[in-house]
Amino acid sequence: MRIAVTGTKGQIALALMERAGALLGVEVVALGRPELDLARPETIWPALASVRPRLVVSAAAYTAVDRAEGEPTLAHRINATGAGAVAEAAFRLGVPIIHLSTDYVFDGKKQGGYRETDAPAPLNVYGASKLAGEIAVAAAAPRHLILRTSWVYSPFGTNFVKTMLRLASVRKEIAIVADQCGNPSSALDIADAILRAAVAMDEGPACGIYHLAGTGTTSWADFARHVFSSSRARGGPWAEVRDITATEFAAQAARPLNTQLSTTKFAATFGWTMPPWQQSLDEVVGRIVQDDAGWHTPTPLPCAAIR
Numbered sequence: 001m002r003i004a005v006t007g008t009k010g011q012i013a014l015a016l017m018e019r020a021g022a023l024l025g026v027e028v029v030a031l032g033r034p035e036l037d038l039a040r041p042e043t044i045w046p047a048l049a050s051v052r053p054r055l056v057v058s059a060a061a062y063t064a065v066d067r068a069e070g071e072p073t074l075a076h077r078i079n080a081t082g083a084g085a086v087a088e089a090a091f092r093l094g095v096p097i098i099h100l101s102t103d104y105v106f107d108g109k110k111q112g113g114y115r116e117t118d119a120p121a122p123l124n125v126y127g128a129s130k131l132a133g134e135i136a137v138a139a140a141a142p143r144h145l146i147l148r149t150s151w152v153y154s155p156f157g158t159n160f161v162k163t164m165l166r167l168a169s170v171r172k173e174i175a176i177v178a179d180q181c182g183n184p185s186s187a188l189d190i191a192d193a194i195l196r197a198a199v200a201m202d203e204g205p206a207c208g209i210y211h212l213a214g215t216g217t218t219s220w221a222d223f224a225r226h227v228f229s230s231s232r233a234r235g236g237p238w239a240e241v242r243d244i245t246a247t248e249f250a251a252q253a254a255r256p257l258n259t260q261l262s263t264t265k266f267a268a269t270f271g272w273t274m275p276p277w278q279q280s281l282d283e284v285v286g287r288i289v290q291d292d293a294g295w296h297t298p299t300p301l302p303c304a305a306i307r
Protein backbone atom coordinates (compact mmCIF):
# COMPACT_ATOMS: atom_id res chain seq x y z
CA MET A 1 0.00 0.00 0.00
CA ARG A 2 1.38 3.43 -0.96
CA ILE A 3 0.61 6.19 1.55
CA ALA A 4 1.17 9.88 0.81
CA VAL A 5 1.88 11.99 3.89
CA THR A 6 1.96 15.78 3.94
CA GLY A 7 5.04 17.42 5.50
CA THR A 8 8.54 16.07 5.00
CA LYS A 9 10.17 17.04 8.29
CA GLY A 10 7.22 16.95 10.68
CA GLN A 11 7.28 14.65 13.74
CA ILE A 12 4.36 12.47 12.70
CA ALA A 13 5.46 12.29 9.04
CA LEU A 14 8.97 11.15 10.04
CA ALA A 15 7.60 8.68 12.61
CA LEU A 16 5.26 7.23 9.97
CA MET A 17 8.15 6.77 7.56
CA GLU A 18 10.20 5.01 10.24
CA ARG A 19 7.39 2.71 11.38
CA ALA A 20 6.14 1.91 7.85
CA GLY A 21 9.73 1.17 6.82
CA ALA A 22 9.61 -1.88 9.11
CA LEU A 23 6.47 -3.24 7.38
CA LEU A 24 6.51 -5.25 4.20
CA GLY A 25 4.31 -3.87 1.45
CA VAL A 26 3.82 -0.37 2.89
CA GLU A 27 5.50 2.57 1.22
CA VAL A 28 5.27 6.14 2.52
CA VAL A 29 5.87 9.09 0.18
CA ALA A 30 6.33 12.40 1.99
CA LEU A 31 5.25 15.61 0.23
CA GLY A 32 6.24 19.07 1.40
CA ARG A 33 7.19 22.54 0.33
CA PRO A 34 7.76 23.77 -2.31
CA GLU A 35 6.06 20.92 -4.31
CA LEU A 36 3.11 20.72 -1.89
CA ASP A 37 2.47 24.00 -0.09
CA LEU A 38 -0.72 24.17 2.00
CA ALA A 39 -0.62 27.95 1.74
CA ARG A 40 -0.80 27.62 -2.08
CA PRO A 41 -3.78 25.29 -2.66
CA GLU A 42 -3.05 25.08 -6.42
CA THR A 43 0.07 22.98 -5.60
CA ILE A 44 -1.87 20.30 -3.70
CA TRP A 45 -3.70 18.37 -6.44
CA PRO A 46 -0.68 18.03 -8.80
CA ALA A 47 1.59 16.92 -5.95
CA LEU A 48 -0.83 14.27 -4.65
CA ALA A 49 -1.95 13.11 -8.10
CA SER A 50 1.66 12.45 -9.15
CA VAL A 51 2.09 9.99 -6.24
CA ARG A 52 -1.11 7.97 -6.89
CA PRO A 53 -1.48 6.92 -3.23
CA ARG A 54 -3.96 4.42 -1.81
CA LEU A 55 -4.36 6.64 1.29
CA VAL A 56 -3.51 10.23 2.22
CA VAL A 57 -2.26 11.11 5.71
CA SER A 58 -2.71 14.83 6.31
CA ALA A 59 -0.09 15.63 8.95
CA ALA A 60 1.41 18.96 7.83
CA ALA A 61 0.13 21.99 9.69
CA TYR A 62 0.96 25.39 11.10
CA THR A 63 1.82 24.22 14.65
CA ALA A 64 3.46 27.30 16.26
CA VAL A 65 0.77 27.96 18.88
CA ASP A 66 2.04 31.32 20.14
CA ARG A 67 3.12 32.67 16.72
CA ALA A 68 -0.34 31.86 15.32
CA GLU A 69 -1.84 34.58 17.54
CA GLY A 70 -0.10 37.16 15.34
CA GLU A 71 -0.66 35.33 12.03
CA PRO A 72 -4.30 34.18 12.14
CA THR A 73 -4.82 34.50 8.39
CA LEU A 74 -1.81 32.34 7.54
CA ALA A 75 -2.71 29.76 10.24
CA HIS A 76 -6.23 29.45 8.79
CA ARG A 77 -4.98 29.32 5.20
CA ILE A 78 -2.69 26.38 6.07
CA ASN A 79 -4.73 24.53 8.72
CA ALA A 80 -8.24 25.05 7.31
CA THR A 81 -8.19 25.94 3.59
CA GLY A 82 -5.04 23.88 2.93
CA ALA A 83 -6.30 20.84 4.85
CA GLY A 84 -9.63 21.07 3.00
CA ALA A 85 -7.80 21.11 -0.35
CA VAL A 86 -5.83 17.99 0.65
CA ALA A 87 -9.12 16.24 1.47
CA GLU A 88 -10.63 17.38 -1.86
CA ALA A 89 -7.64 15.91 -3.68
CA ALA A 90 -8.03 12.60 -1.78
CA PHE A 91 -11.73 12.51 -2.75
CA ARG A 92 -10.85 13.22 -6.40
CA LEU A 93 -8.30 10.39 -6.30
CA GLY A 94 -10.98 8.10 -4.83
CA VAL A 95 -8.91 7.33 -1.71
CA PRO A 96 -9.50 7.81 2.05
CA ILE A 97 -7.78 10.46 4.17
CA ILE A 98 -6.50 10.35 7.76
CA HIS A 99 -6.27 13.91 9.05
CA LEU A 100 -4.48 14.90 12.27
CA SER A 101 -6.12 17.34 14.67
CA THR A 102 -5.59 18.51 18.21
CA ASP A 103 -6.77 18.57 21.83
CA TYR A 104 -6.56 22.40 21.54
CA VAL A 105 -9.99 22.39 19.84
CA PHE A 106 -11.35 22.17 23.43
CA ASP A 107 -11.49 24.92 26.04
CA GLY A 108 -10.15 22.63 28.78
CA LYS A 109 -12.93 23.39 31.27
CA LYS A 110 -14.26 19.81 31.45
CA GLN A 111 -13.42 17.61 34.43
CA GLY A 112 -12.21 14.21 33.18
CA GLY A 113 -11.57 12.98 29.66
CA TYR A 114 -12.95 14.66 26.53
CA ARG A 115 -15.02 12.41 24.29
CA GLU A 116 -15.63 12.84 20.57
CA THR A 117 -19.18 14.00 21.31
CA ASP A 118 -18.03 16.91 23.52
CA ALA A 119 -18.42 20.35 21.97
CA PRO A 120 -15.20 22.00 20.80
CA ALA A 121 -14.56 25.61 21.87
CA PRO A 122 -10.99 26.61 21.03
CA LEU A 123 -9.24 29.23 23.17
CA ASN A 124 -6.55 30.21 20.67
CA VAL A 125 -5.98 30.87 16.95
CA TYR A 126 -4.18 27.55 16.37
CA GLY A 127 -7.09 25.59 17.93
CA ALA A 128 -9.68 27.56 15.95
CA SER A 129 -7.77 27.01 12.68
CA LYS A 130 -7.51 23.26 13.37
CA LEU A 131 -11.24 23.05 14.18
CA ALA A 132 -12.01 24.81 10.88
CA GLY A 133 -9.69 22.24 9.24
CA GLU A 134 -11.68 19.34 10.71
CA ILE A 135 -14.88 20.80 9.28
CA ALA A 136 -13.30 21.40 5.86
CA VAL A 137 -11.86 17.85 5.71
CA ALA A 138 -15.15 16.21 6.72
CA ALA A 139 -17.05 18.29 4.13
CA ALA A 140 -14.64 17.50 1.27
CA ALA A 141 -13.96 13.79 1.84
CA PRO A 142 -16.67 11.37 3.03
CA ARG A 143 -14.01 8.68 3.62
CA HIS A 144 -12.13 10.49 6.38
CA LEU A 145 -10.71 9.77 9.80
CA ILE A 146 -9.94 12.80 11.94
CA LEU A 147 -7.52 11.80 14.68
CA ARG A 148 -7.29 14.32 17.51
CA THR A 149 -4.08 13.83 19.40
CA SER A 150 -2.13 15.84 21.98
CA TRP A 151 1.26 16.89 23.40
CA VAL A 152 3.24 15.14 20.65
CA TYR A 153 6.92 14.39 21.23
CA SER A 154 9.49 12.29 19.38
CA PRO A 155 13.18 12.14 18.52
CA PHE A 156 12.31 14.33 15.48
CA GLY A 157 11.75 18.01 14.84
CA THR A 158 10.80 20.43 17.60
CA ASN A 159 8.87 19.41 20.69
CA PHE A 160 8.56 20.00 24.45
CA VAL A 161 10.84 17.07 25.37
CA LYS A 162 13.69 18.29 23.17
CA THR A 163 13.18 21.88 24.36
CA MET A 164 13.43 20.71 27.99
CA LEU A 165 16.63 18.73 27.35
CA ARG A 166 18.18 21.71 25.57
CA LEU A 167 17.23 24.08 28.42
CA ALA A 168 18.53 21.61 31.02
CA SER A 169 21.93 21.55 29.34
CA VAL A 170 22.33 25.26 30.24
CA ARG A 171 20.13 25.76 33.33
CA LYS A 172 19.94 24.28 36.84
CA GLU A 173 16.27 25.07 37.40
CA ILE A 174 13.36 25.55 34.99
CA ALA A 175 9.98 27.09 35.87
CA ILE A 176 7.21 25.06 34.24
CA VAL A 177 3.45 25.37 34.09
CA ALA A 178 1.83 22.91 36.53
CA ASP A 179 -1.85 23.76 36.09
CA GLN A 180 -2.35 22.49 32.51
CA CYS A 181 -3.01 18.75 32.13
CA GLY A 182 -3.07 16.47 29.11
CA ASN A 183 -1.86 13.22 27.55
CA PRO A 184 1.70 13.20 26.20
CA SER A 185 1.74 11.23 22.94
CA SER A 186 4.74 9.71 21.19
CA ALA A 187 4.69 10.35 17.43
CA LEU A 188 5.99 6.78 17.00
CA ASP A 189 2.94 5.36 18.81
CA ILE A 190 0.68 7.62 16.75
CA ALA A 191 2.35 6.26 13.59
CA ASP A 192 1.61 2.68 14.72
CA ALA A 193 -2.03 3.64 15.31
CA ILE A 194 -2.29 5.35 11.90
CA LEU A 195 -0.98 2.22 10.19
CA ARG A 196 -3.60 0.09 11.99
CA ALA A 197 -6.37 2.50 11.08
CA ALA A 198 -5.08 2.58 7.49
CA VAL A 199 -5.62 -1.16 7.10
CA ALA A 200 -9.11 -0.91 8.61
CA MET A 201 -10.02 1.98 6.28
CA ASP A 202 -8.76 0.04 3.29
CA GLU A 203 -11.03 -2.86 4.22
CA GLY A 204 -14.15 -1.05 5.42
CA PRO A 205 -16.04 2.18 5.74
CA ALA A 206 -14.53 3.51 9.04
CA CYS A 207 -15.05 7.27 9.23
CA GLY A 208 -15.40 10.13 11.72
CA ILE A 209 -13.58 11.80 14.60
CA TYR A 210 -11.44 9.75 16.99
CA HIS A 211 -9.35 10.73 20.02
CA LEU A 212 -5.91 9.11 20.07
CA ALA A 213 -3.33 9.87 22.74
CA GLY A 214 -0.83 8.31 25.14
CA THR A 215 -2.33 6.49 28.12
CA GLY A 216 -2.24 8.55 31.32
CA THR A 217 -2.56 12.21 32.22
CA THR A 218 0.05 14.61 33.55
CA SER A 219 0.93 18.31 33.82
CA TRP A 220 3.67 19.99 31.78
CA ALA A 221 5.72 20.31 35.00
CA ASP A 222 5.46 16.61 35.89
CA PHE A 223 6.04 15.67 32.25
CA ALA A 224 9.31 17.65 32.42
CA ARG A 225 10.24 15.97 35.73
CA HIS A 226 9.89 12.59 34.06
CA VAL A 227 11.94 13.76 31.07
CA PHE A 228 14.73 14.78 33.44
CA SER A 229 14.72 11.62 35.59
CA SER A 230 14.77 9.51 32.44
CA SER A 231 17.57 11.56 30.90
CA ARG A 232 19.60 11.66 34.13
CA ALA A 233 19.45 7.86 34.42
CA ARG A 234 21.05 7.69 30.95
CA GLY A 235 23.76 10.28 31.67
CA GLY A 236 21.83 13.03 29.84
CA PRO A 237 21.01 16.57 30.99
CA TRP A 238 18.53 17.25 33.80
CA ALA A 239 17.29 20.20 35.84
CA GLU A 240 15.14 20.95 38.85
CA VAL A 241 11.55 21.83 38.00
CA ARG A 242 9.78 24.71 39.74
CA ASP A 243 5.97 24.66 39.47
CA ILE A 244 4.37 27.84 38.15
CA THR A 245 0.87 28.69 36.93
CA ALA A 246 -0.04 29.38 33.30
CA THR A 247 -0.88 32.93 34.37
CA GLU A 248 2.67 33.36 35.71
CA PHE A 249 4.17 31.94 32.50
CA ALA A 250 2.10 34.47 30.49
CA ALA A 251 2.41 32.85 27.05
CA GLN A 252 1.04 34.74 24.04
CA ALA A 253 -1.64 32.13 23.36
CA ALA A 254 -4.15 30.99 25.97
CA ARG A 255 -4.00 27.22 26.47
CA PRO A 256 -6.68 24.85 27.81
CA LEU A 257 -6.27 23.71 31.45
CA ASN A 258 -7.44 20.11 30.97
CA THR A 259 -7.36 18.32 27.63
CA GLN A 260 -7.32 14.73 28.78
CA LEU A 261 -8.71 12.75 25.81
CA SER A 262 -10.85 9.65 26.23
CA THR A 263 -9.57 7.12 23.71
CA THR A 264 -12.17 4.37 24.20
CA LYS A 265 -13.79 4.96 20.78
CA PHE A 266 -10.49 4.41 18.94
CA ALA A 267 -9.76 1.32 21.09
CA ALA A 268 -13.21 -0.17 20.46
CA THR A 269 -13.05 0.48 16.69
CA PHE A 270 -9.44 -0.34 15.88
CA GLY A 271 -8.46 -2.62 18.79
CA TRP A 272 -5.54 -0.43 19.77
CA THR A 273 -4.62 1.63 22.83
CA MET A 274 -1.41 3.65 23.01
CA PRO A 275 1.09 2.62 25.73
CA PRO A 276 1.43 4.50 29.04
CA TRP A 277 3.16 7.81 28.24
CA GLN A 278 6.00 7.15 30.70
CA GLN A 279 6.98 3.97 28.86
CA SER A 280 7.10 5.61 25.43
CA LEU A 281 8.82 8.69 26.84
CA ASP A 282 11.67 6.58 28.26
CA GLU A 283 12.29 5.13 24.80
CA VAL A 284 12.28 8.52 23.10
CA VAL A 285 14.48 10.17 25.74
CA GLY A 286 16.89 7.24 25.36
CA ARG A 287 17.14 7.89 21.63
CA ILE A 288 17.56 11.64 22.00
CA VAL A 289 20.24 11.35 24.71
CA GLN A 290 22.09 8.64 22.81
CA ASP A 291 21.91 10.34 19.40
CA ASP A 292 22.90 13.80 20.47
CA ALA A 293 26.48 13.99 21.71
CA GLY A 294 25.75 17.68 22.35
CA TRP A 295 24.08 16.81 25.67
CA HIS A 296 27.35 15.42 27.06
CA THR A 297 30.43 17.39 28.08
CA PRO A 298 32.74 17.01 25.07
CA THR A 299 35.95 15.11 25.78
CA PRO A 300 38.91 17.04 24.29
CA LEU A 301 40.58 14.99 21.58
CA PRO A 302 44.36 14.53 21.72
CA CYS A 303 46.13 16.49 18.93
CA ALA A 304 47.15 13.26 17.22
CA ALA A 305 43.51 12.24 16.83
CA ILE A 306 42.64 15.61 15.26
CA ARG A 307 45.45 15.35 12.70
Ligand SMILES: NC(=O)C1=CN([C@@H]2O[C@H](COP(=O)(O)OP(=O)(O)OC[C@H]3O[C@@H](n4cnc5c(N)ncnc54)[C@H](OP(=O)(O)O)[C@@H]3O)[C@@H](O)[C@H]2O)C=CC1
Pocket residue numbers: 006007008009010011012013032033036037038039040058059060061062063078100101102103130148149150151152153157158
Ligand atom coordinates in the same frame (compact mmCIF):
# COMPACT_ATOMS: atom_id res chain seq x y z
N1 LIG B 1 2.94 18.78 17.83
C1 LIG B 1 1.93 18.54 18.66
O1 LIG B 1 2.07 18.59 19.88
C2 LIG B 1 0.59 18.17 18.12
C3 LIG B 1 0.33 18.12 16.77
N2 LIG B 1 -0.94 17.83 16.32
C4 LIG B 1 -1.23 17.82 14.90
O2 LIG B 1 -0.56 16.72 14.33
C5 LIG B 1 -0.07 17.03 13.04
C6 LIG B 1 1.41 16.75 12.96
O3 LIG B 1 2.08 17.48 13.96
P1 LIG B 1 3.68 17.44 14.07
O4 LIG B 1 4.19 16.27 13.31
O5 LIG B 1 4.02 17.62 15.50
O6 LIG B 1 4.03 18.77 13.29
P2 LIG B 1 5.45 19.48 13.14
O7 LIG B 1 5.30 20.85 13.70
O8 LIG B 1 6.53 18.59 13.61
O9 LIG B 1 5.56 19.56 11.55
C7 LIG B 1 4.67 20.30 10.81
C8 LIG B 1 4.94 20.00 9.36
O10 LIG B 1 4.04 20.80 8.58
C9 LIG B 1 4.77 21.34 7.52
N3 LIG B 1 4.17 22.56 7.03
C10 LIG B 1 3.95 23.71 7.70
N4 LIG B 1 3.42 24.63 6.87
C11 LIG B 1 3.30 24.03 5.66
C12 LIG B 1 2.83 24.43 4.39
N5 LIG B 1 2.40 25.68 4.17
N6 LIG B 1 2.84 23.56 3.36
C13 LIG B 1 3.31 22.30 3.54
N7 LIG B 1 3.78 21.86 4.71
C14 LIG B 1 3.77 22.71 5.76
C15 LIG B 1 6.14 21.61 8.09
O11 LIG B 1 7.03 21.74 7.03
P3 LIG B 1 8.56 22.27 7.24
O12 LIG B 1 9.27 21.14 7.90
O13 LIG B 1 8.99 22.52 5.85
O14 LIG B 1 8.43 23.51 8.08
C16 LIG B 1 6.35 20.35 8.91
O15 LIG B 1 6.85 19.32 8.10
C17 LIG B 1 -0.49 18.48 12.79
O16 LIG B 1 -1.68 18.48 12.08
C18 LIG B 1 -0.72 19.04 14.17
O17 LIG B 1 -1.69 20.08 14.15
C19 LIG B 1 -1.97 17.53 17.17
C20 LIG B 1 -1.75 17.55 18.52
C21 LIG B 1 -0.46 17.84 19.10
Ligand SMILES: Cc1cn([C@H]2C[C@H](O)[C@@H](COP(=O)(O)OP(=O)(O)O[C@H]3O[C@@H](C)C(=O)[C@@H](O)[C@H]3O)O2)c(=O)[nH]c1=O
Pocket residue numbers: 063064065066102103104149150151152159160163174175176177180220246249251255
Ligand atom coordinates in the same frame (compact mmCIF):
# COMPACT_ATOMS: atom_id res chain seq x y z
C1 LIG C 1 9.49 26.22 27.23
C2 LIG C 1 8.57 26.28 28.42
C3 LIG C 1 7.20 26.06 28.26
N1 LIG C 1 6.39 26.14 29.33
C4 LIG C 1 4.95 25.88 29.15
C5 LIG C 1 4.22 26.70 28.11
C6 LIG C 1 3.04 25.82 27.80
O1 LIG C 1 2.01 26.07 28.75
C7 LIG C 1 3.57 24.42 28.00
C8 LIG C 1 3.91 23.69 26.71
O2 LIG C 1 4.66 24.54 25.87
P1 LIG C 1 4.90 24.24 24.34
O3 LIG C 1 5.02 25.52 23.62
O4 LIG C 1 5.95 23.23 24.18
O5 LIG C 1 3.59 23.51 23.96
P2 LIG C 1 2.42 23.87 22.95
O6 LIG C 1 3.01 24.49 21.75
O7 LIG C 1 1.32 24.54 23.63
O8 LIG C 1 2.00 22.38 22.62
C9 LIG C 1 0.88 22.15 21.85
O9 LIG C 1 1.29 22.10 20.50
C10 LIG C 1 0.21 22.01 19.62
C11 LIG C 1 0.79 21.91 18.21
C12 LIG C 1 -0.78 20.98 19.97
O10 LIG C 1 -1.55 20.54 19.13
C13 LIG C 1 -1.00 20.64 21.42
O11 LIG C 1 -1.45 19.32 21.61
C14 LIG C 1 0.23 20.85 22.26
O12 LIG C 1 1.17 19.81 22.12
O13 LIG C 1 4.76 24.54 28.79
C15 LIG C 1 6.87 26.40 30.60
O14 LIG C 1 6.09 26.48 31.57
N2 LIG C 1 8.21 26.62 30.77
C16 LIG C 1 9.08 26.58 29.72
O15 LIG C 1 10.30 26.80 29.93
Ligand SMILES: [Mg+2]
Pocket residue numbers: 063064065066
Ligand atom coordinates in the same frame (compact mmCIF):
# COMPACT_ATOMS: atom_id res chain seq x y z
MG1 LIG D 1 4.84 24.81 20.59
